Amino acid sequence: MRQLWTFGIEQAKSCIFAVVIFSTLAITQIIDVSFIHRYDFILIICLITQVLMLVTKRETWDELKVICVFHLIGLALEIYKVHMGSWSYPGDAISKIFGVPLYSGFMYASVASYLCQAWRRLDVTLEKWPPTWTVAILSAAIYFNFFTHHYIYDFRWVLKVATILLFLQTIVYYRVNHRTYKMPLVLSFVLIGFFIWIAENIATFFGAWQYPGQTASWQIVHLGKISSWLLLVIVSFLIVAMLKHIKERSASY
Incomplete structure (x- = not known):
């Protein structure tokens, strides 16, 4: 129980940024922020949180660089998906670009x-990591499939099978109170994807965005969306892992 408690605390600390975003969504849904557009207010809170995390050293400069990369990747995907009608941001905002508020990238x-x-708090290490070039190709294929499936065949199941085959032998090691645990990397993808799907239900409930079926009233996000979040988790993890792997190799020279 002590190990589980410590693990939970470390996970909670790692989720500070996400908790701030979802808390802001909840508060602004209940309380009307009349002096500023809601989406603009959320963006300001995200920026302030980012600065505070750096100042208090909850986050490193290297981690900030990774976050900025993901903000741009996410914003590009959001602009495209909103354009294709996959979901929408009905509220007004000064910080909207092509119908997408800038806070969405956060x-x-x-x-x-x-x-x-x-990764840092649990001292994560990977065993039997495949060649970096194969990981880069898989990451690019997963990301671009989010764009291309509107016009050609949706390769998501092919990509999932490819992920399983590529990382079938990869093991994640993590430490809690100086004790090491391990799990298959593929299992960690599934678990993170499931919890993000839960977070997505919370986000849509508080009006972060709307799917076409939620315009009249809120309803639970389709279970099929776990599949999309699973792919997003995979590409996110692979990018972070590649950057850390490259940095470790550079440091060893």
Whole structure:
């Protein structure tokens, strides 16, 4: 129980950025922020949180760089998906670009923030990591499939099988109170994807965005979305892992 408690605390600390975002969504849904557009207010809170995390050293400069990369990747995907009608942001905002508020990129960045912090706090190491070039190709294929499946065949199941085959032997090691545990990397993808799907239900309930079926009233996000979040988790983890792997190799020279 002591180990489980410590593990939970470390996970909670790693989720600070995400908790701030979802708390802001909840508060602004209940309380009307009349002096500023809601989406703009959320963006300001995200920026202030990011600065505070750096100042208090909850986050490192290297982690900030990774988060910025994810913000841009996420924002590009959001602009495209909103354009294709996959979901929408009905509220007004000064900080909207092509119908997408800038704060939306921070929701993707919060996933990267969690991965980076959990990696550091739990002293994560990987065993039997496949060649980096294969990981880079898989990451690119997963990301671009989010764009191309609107026009050609959706390769998500092919990509999932490819992920399982590529990382079938990869093991994640993590430490809690100086004791080492391990789990298959593929299992960690599934678990993180499931919890993000739960977070997505919370986010849509508080009006972070709307799917077409939620315009009249809120309803639970389709279970099929776990599949999309699973792929997003995979590409997020792979990018973070590649950057850390490259940095470790550079440091060893």
